[in-house]
Amino acid sequence: MDNSKILIYDGSFNGFLTSVFVAFEEKIQVVDIQRSSIQQNGLFSDSTIIFTHVEKAKRVWNGIDKKSHRALKNIYFAFMSESKNVELLLYRYIRKLFAKRFAIQSDYSDDIVLKIVQLAKSVGREKHRMEAFVRFQLTKDDIYFATIEPDFDVLPLISKHFRSRYADQHWLIYDVKRKYGIFYNLTGVEIVSLDLQGVFANSILRNDCFITEEYSYQELWANYFKSTNIRSRINPKLHAQHVPRRYWKYLSEKKQVV
C-alpha cells in the first residue's frame, strides 16, 4: 500500500516534532511537511493535518537529545531559520540520525548534514547579532523597551541571555516583523503581542512615552560612538560588514545617518 503523504502542521516547533513522531509511527512516506499557513496540495499525494501533541513532541525531542545534544541544537536552530522546505530537510536529517549507530551529525561530507549545520550557523549568527544590537529605551512605566526586526525568528533563542543579564529590570523586546515580543517581569519571561502605534525605533522625533533622560543617554552614547573612532583608520566597508545597513534604523548611535 502506498502511504505517501504531505503533512500539514501549525508552524510551531512542537508541531513539527509531532509530525516527525506521526511519520515514524505510521510509517508514512513523507512527501513534504508544510505549515498550514502556506500549504500547497500535491497532485498525486494526500495530505494529513497534524495536531500538535506536546507529549509526542517531547518524545522526539528526548530521542534526538539522547542521540546527540549538538544535533538537537542544530535542528532547533535550523528550524528557526524559517527557510523554504527546511522541514523536509530536517526530517531527512532526523531519519539519518536514527538510522545509523554512529554520530552522523559530524559527517560534514554529507550534503544534508552540511546544509543543516550551515542553516543553524546563520541562525546562530543572527541570535548573536540580536544580543548585540538590541537597544533598550526606558519608558515612563520603568520598562526597558526595544524593537527589533531580525532575519530569523530568534526571540525564543535570545530570551535566556537577556533573562540572566538583566535580572533586576523589567524589559520587553518586540519583533515588529513577526508581531510578538518577550516581556520579563522580574520573575519570568512571557510572550506578549502589542498594538504598536508609530515607530519606536530610532526616530529623531522624541516620543513622550520615554523618560526625558532617555534621550540624553542616547546622545551621550552617540557622542561616545563618534569620539572612540580613529579617523586616520577609517574603513566604511569593514564598518558596514560588521554592522549591516538593515539594522541601522534600530541603532541609536546610527540615528544621524538613517
Added chain:
Amino acid sequence: MQFERIKQKLNILADAAKYDVSCSSSGSKRTNTNKGLGDSSGMGICHSYSEDGRCISLLKVLLTNYCIFDCAYCVSRRSNDIERAAFKIQEIVDLTINFYRRNYIEGLFLSSGIFKSPDYTMERLVSVAKKLRTEENFNGYIHLKSIPGASEELMKEAGLYADRISVNIEVPTVSGLKLLAPEKKHEDFIKPMQKIRNEILRYQEEKKIIKSTPKYAPAGQSTQMIIGATGETDKDIMYSADYYYKKYGMKRVYYSGYVPVAEDKRLPPMGSSVPMLRENRLYQTDWLLRFYGFRVAELLNKNHPNLDIDVDPKLGWALRNLSYFPVDINRADKIVLARVPGLGIQSIHKIISARRFRKLNWEHLKKIGVALNRAKYFIVCDTQGWKHQDLDASKIKGLILQNSSGKFRDKFSTQLRLFN
C-alpha cells in the same frame, strides 16, 4: 546628572582612550547569581563597531587625561597642548550602569593618565571597580589598566574586582623605551605583570582546596605594543610577544599600528599612514603561535627578521619549507593539517570529523569551506593526481597571487593599475 558637562568630559576622555586597542569582553566567568545586574559568563559581544571597523564592546574611557609623564608616543603627554578633563568616580559608575542597562556595552574599560602619583591614580581606578561590584551589584565585565609603578597591595586589590588587568608595554624594545619614555623604567611595567601573574596562580591553587575562594582577574591579563614607532623589526615584536605569553601567561598581546598624535623628531611625522597591513600580519603570526602550533623561530629568525607583506605568514613559511608537503588530507594529524596554508581551525575540525565517514576529495573540501586556491598546492586527497609537485616556491606564489584577491592587495602591487 549634568548631561552637558558629562558630554564634554566623555568626548575628551573617550577620545584619549581610543588608542588602547583591547576591547575583548570574553573569557570571564562571572555569572549573575544574585539577581543583580549583568552577566559575563558567555562569549564577548561587540555591541557596535566604530567607523574604523573596530569593535565597541566596552565603555572605554580615561579617568583623567592629566598626566605627569611625557611619553613621546602618547596623546596625553604632559607637553601636549590639549584640553584636559577628569571624571568623578560616581560619574563613571553612573555612565557604566546606564549604558549597560540599555544594552550598549558589555562593561567598562578604565584607564587613566597619571596624576600626582601612580598609587594615587591606581587607588581611584580600583575604587570605581569596587563601587560597581559592591554597591551596584554589577556583574558585567571590568577591564582595569594597571598603572606602571603602582604598589603591590593596590594591584592585588584590583584583581578582586576586575575581570581583566593590563599593563601596556607600548614600546617592544628597552632601547626604544629609553628613547621615547625616558621617565619610565622597564621594571615599572614588569613588576605589576609579575605580581598579577603570581596572584592568579595563587588564587587558582587556593580554589582547588577552598571552593569559595573569590575570583581573581578571571579573564587574565593582556598587554599592548605600538607598531612602527621606533623602527623595530617584526622579529623584535614577536619575540617579545612570545616572551610575555610564556613568562606572564598573557591572555592576549595586542599590536597597535602607531597613529601619529604629535610632532616629534623621534617619531614618524604627522600624517604618515598607519601601518595597518603590518599590524594584520602580526596578528596572523600571533594566531599561528597560539593556536596552530608554530614556534616563533620558525616564522621569524635571523634570515627572516620581517614578515612577508604580500602573503600571509603561514603561506610564507610553507613556501620556504616545501619539503614538508604535500600533506595527505585523509591521514595527516591535526597538528600537521594546521600547517597547511588555507586550512583554518574550523575546517581542520570539519575535515577530521568528516574523514571518518569517507575519503575526502576536492569537492568535499570545497563545500566544507577550505581556501583551495591556496591549499591545493600543498595537499593530496582522494581526487587522483597531485598536479603541483614539480612547481617551485616562486611559481606557486605567483599562481596564488594571480588567482586570488586580498583586501590589502592594492597597497603593495607593483604593477600600475590601468584605471584608478
